[in-house]
Amino acid sequence: MMRTIPFNQLQETLYHQTMDNGLDVYVLPKKGFNKTYATFTTKYGSVDNHFVPLNGSEDVKVPDGIAHFLEHKLFEKEDRDVFQDFSKQGASSNAFTSFTRTAYLFSTTQNVMQNLETLVDFVQAPYFSDESVEKEKGIIGQEIEMYNDNSDWRAYFGVIENMFHKHPVKIDIAGTVESIAKITKESLYTCYETFYHPSNMVLFVVGNVNPEEIMSFVESNQAAKSYKDQPPIERFFDKESQRVAEKKKVLPMSVQVAKCLVGFKEPNPGRQGRDLLKHELSINLALDLMFGQSSENYETLYNEGLIDQSFSYDFTEEENFGFSVVGSNTSSPDELAERLYSMVEEFSKNPIDEDQLERIRKKKIGSFLRALNSPEFIANQFTRYRFNDMDLFEVVPVLEELTAKDVESAVKGHFKEESFTVCQVVPK
Amino acid sequence: MAIIPHEKSSCGGLTLHKIQTEKYKTTTVVMQFKSRLSEETVTKRALLPYVLQSGTENYPSSKALRTELEKLYGATLGVDLAKKGDFHIMTFRMDFANEKFLSEDKPLLKKALGLFADVVMNPKKVDGAFDSSIVDKEKRTLKQRIQSIYDDKMRYSNMRLTQEMFPNEPFGLHVYGIKEQIDQIDANNLYEYYEKVCNEDEIDLYFVGDLDEISIKDLVTDLFPLKERTEASSAITEKAPLEVKEREVQEEQEIKQGKLHMGFRSGVSYADDDYYALQVFNGMFGGFSHSKLFRNVREKESLAYYAASRYESHKGLIIVMSGIEFKNYNKTVDIIKEQLTAMQNGDFNDEEMNQTKTMIRNQLLETVDDAKGMVELLYHGVVSQKLRSLEEWLDGIDAVTTEDVKRVADQVKLDTVYFLKGEGAE
Structure with missing residues (x-):
């Protein structure tokens, strides 16, 4: 049955239905x-590299980069390329792989139902061949090299790599030229069959559409496919220490301006649902208070020439890992790292100013409204939240109820000396 | 009803554009300043918007200004620079929540617009000039911004290609200006330039949102007391001439992937009737995943992850970009040239044509779902002095024939092949 979920203040209505499969x-x-x-x-990303395959009895480890490789290969069918099907129907299609998700998508201004059918059907009908797997290695090899030359990407992955001892989030999403060389047609099918069952997936449609029409289409489309119920997927992650694996890394690259990113590894991940939402919003509020453009810290760092407009910060947490990253292009990467650390330390020691919290809360609510102008944001974020048992539309209510105490305790739990690390890119 | 409900009127020294829509949860304000690109002003222009957003008479520091923005439910303020044809555009943007979606009912527009006007019209002053401590900080940041172009190899290659294609022309300048000129700028001469901008630039101010109840014009007249422009701007961009000799430029850096950027001249710009055919040509050549470049360079030969072309609407250029292994340089260049020849020979079918037209239509309609995109589309009309309604545009694309595409393709001339490769690569 289709459920209707109204959000009166936002003047939006969400429709939801769980299909039989x-x-x-x-x-x-x-x-x-x-x-x-x-x-x-699908709730399947680069970190899911150790699991029990469907109908298997033993766990397997698959090559780094395979989720992303699979994403590329799903577009290719025996007789055609699905990109072309979409564009003939006036849609542009794409896909992306993150640490925890693989998403296939289209956007269009016409033939919505036909494109929706193409989307659902192509993802649910894999065709992998030895020849096409080999051919893709050249294309993805160039994608990997493109990122290898990208200094922002290298700094970001460098700081994540520093944090983790074993957790696969430390591995580049696309893998390496060496690791993708090991991917075969068979290993792709193993991953596909394990992770692409409908019960592990979410379909989200946003636009000028009729919900009833969409639900009844998906219902009959799915009913015509013979999916057997699948037991919960067993995924394995080694236990991580709270400590970071490496305190500092310096990457010499062909750049003129140095970069410095500092990171804090979340020492106690494992939250889901409203707990995770509260924690994530609390740390993000705290980062705004510490380093937002209205903060004293930002003003000081900018006035002293330690940061420029590339300065940014973010916290993200998933089911079994989380981290915050702060940093900028800078003329003095070592000094910036030290200053950022001591600013965080200072902030954690002091109580949070209620007036400032109120202001940042308003800012966050306004940003959330702005984000709702974007269909892309809504679909992608809603799905990410859903996979973590959170509800995107709870953001404003939770923001409204967070207290200074909540934020203080989240800060104390997250920012620790042993969870701190630095990655710098410096001119060669 | 028009797809873009656009109302335009003259309002003192600026042109006011109002786009009434209930699509968004926020209201967007965009102010564009247009002047000719020139070596004398390019660096000052690159610096000015950053100085303006760093403090006003009422909010004398960036911190004070940002604090106020946060109080307005996180109104955003941003500045930007762009090159459109022979013009150097400064953009100021603000976006703030529509209070009807908030649990509070104080109208935000008046306050937000007041703050926006404060930034543009009422900068922090010391002794009749800008505050030199602000100017110095922003000079330092601008130097770093210019340097960091080098760090992004795709942007760097684009900049180098443009420099090589237009060595002694303003169009060859980068919108961030010239690093060596920064030291000559100070609080006084920049302020003089600011006054000139206020008096002489062609200024367009856009409002997008649910604005029905508000008398925007009165507010704007009050908040932006700009002198009427003395002469109507008649300047348009000079198209890049088609007589060129093919050149090759190679550079080396310590990198892993080669960046191949090829610059072509098309002789067609936004105001031309052939602009529609140019768009269809570009779509089939390298604009989409069904294009010749994507299919041949990537899908067939596995040479690259990306291989695409895009057009510059005012100067009349087409730029092809691809990231490849160093050793595949000759092969890739040959394949790209073959694709152009194929286009010139009319080696494409009705299906490709129709697919391309559908995709362009899609792109245009999607662009106007976004407030910024809508303004961007309308502003092309200002820069080229040819206002085209979206309906007209869609019809124009629809009417393009095979002959039109061939005619445009025939005109396209390769100008410069730029290749950034690894050190010591063959």
Whole structure:
């Protein structure tokens, strides 16, 4: 049965239905938009490299980069390339792989139902051949090299790599030229069959659409496919120490301006649902208070020439890992690292100013409203939240109820000396 | 009803554009300043918006300004620079929540616009000039911004290609200006330049949002007391001439992937009737995943992850970009040239044409789902002095024939092949 979930203050209504095979479908109608945007996402990303295959009895480890490789290969069928099907129907399609998700998507201003059918059907009908797997290695090899030359990407992955001893989040999403060389047709099928069952997936449609029409289409589309119920997927992650694996890394590259990123590894991940939402929002509020453009710290660092407009910060947490990253292009990477650390330390020692918290809370609510202008944001973030048992539309209520005490205790739990690390890119 | 409900009127020294829509949860304000690109002003222009957003008479520091923005439910303020044809555009943007979606009912527009006007019209002053401590800080940041172009190899290669294609012309300048000129700028001469900008630049101010109840014009007249422009701007961009000799430029850096950037001249710009055909040509050549470049360079030969072309609407250029292994340089260049020849020979079918037209239509309609995109589309009309409604545009694309595409393709001339490769690579 289709459920209707209204959000009165936001003047939005969300529609939800769980299909018999376990597929969750959500529709958010957006009046006045030309575009319809749809994502079909599996809860399967680069970190899921150790698991028990469907119908298997023993756990397996698969090559680094295979989730991303699979994403590329799903577009290719025996007789055609699905990119072309979409573009003939006036849609542009794409896909991406993150640490924890693989999403297939299209956006279009016409033939919505036909494109939706293409999306659901192509993801649910894999075709891998030895020849096409080999051919893809050249393309992905160039994708990997492109990122290897990208100093921002290298700094970001460098700081994550520093944090973790064993957790696969430390591995580049696309893998390496060496690791993808080991990928075979068979290993792709193993991953596909384990992780692409409808009960592990979410379909989200946002745009100028009719929810009933979409639900009934998906219902009959899925009913015509013979999925057997699948037991919960067993995934394995080694226990991580709270301590970071490496305190500092310096990467000499062909750049003129140095970069310095500092990171804090979340010492106690494992939260889900409202707990995770509260924690994530608390740390993000704290980062705004510490380093936002209205903060004293930002003013000081900028005035002293230690940061420029590239300065940024973010915290993210998933089921079994989390981290915050802060940093900028800088003329003095060592000094910046030290200063950032001592600013965090100082902040954690003091109580939070209620007036400032109130202001940042308002800012966050405004940013959330702004984000709702974007169909892409809604579909992608809603799905990410859903996979962590959180509800995107709870963001404003949770922001409104967070107290200074909540933020203080989240800060004390997250920012620790042993969870701190630095990665710098410096001119060669 | 028009797809873009656009109302335009003259309002003192600026042109006011109002786009009424209930699509968004926020209101967007965009102010564009247009002047000719020139070596004398390019660096001052690159610095000015950053100085303006660093303090006003009422909010004398960036911190004070940002604090105020946060109080307005996180209104955003941003500045930007762009090159559109022969013009150097400074952009100021603000976006703030529509209070009807908040659990509070104080109207935000008046306050937010007041703050926006403060930034543009009422900068912090010391002795009749800018505050030199602000100017010095922003000079330092600008130097770093210019240097960091080098660090992004795709942007760097684009900049180098443009420099090589237009060595002695303003179009060859980068919008961030010239590093060596920064030291000559001070609080006084920059302020003089600011006054000139206020008096002489062509200024367009856009509002996008649910604005029905508000008298924007009165507010704007009050908040932006700009002198009427003395002469109507008649300047347009000079198209890049088609007589060129093919050149090759190679450079080495310590990198892992070669960046191949090829610059072509098309002789067609936004105001031309052939602009529609140029768009369709580009779409089939390298604009989409069904294009010749994507299919041949990436899918067929596995030479690259990306291989695409894009067009510059005002100068009349087409730029092809691809990231490849150093050793595949000759092969890739040959394949790209073959694709152009194929286009010139009319080696494409109706299906490719229709697919391309559908995708362009899609792109245009999607662009106007976004407030910034809508403003961007309308502003092309200002820069080229040819206002085109979206309906007209869509019809124009629809009417393009095979002959039109061939005619445009025939005109396209390769100018410069730029290749950034690894040190010591063959």
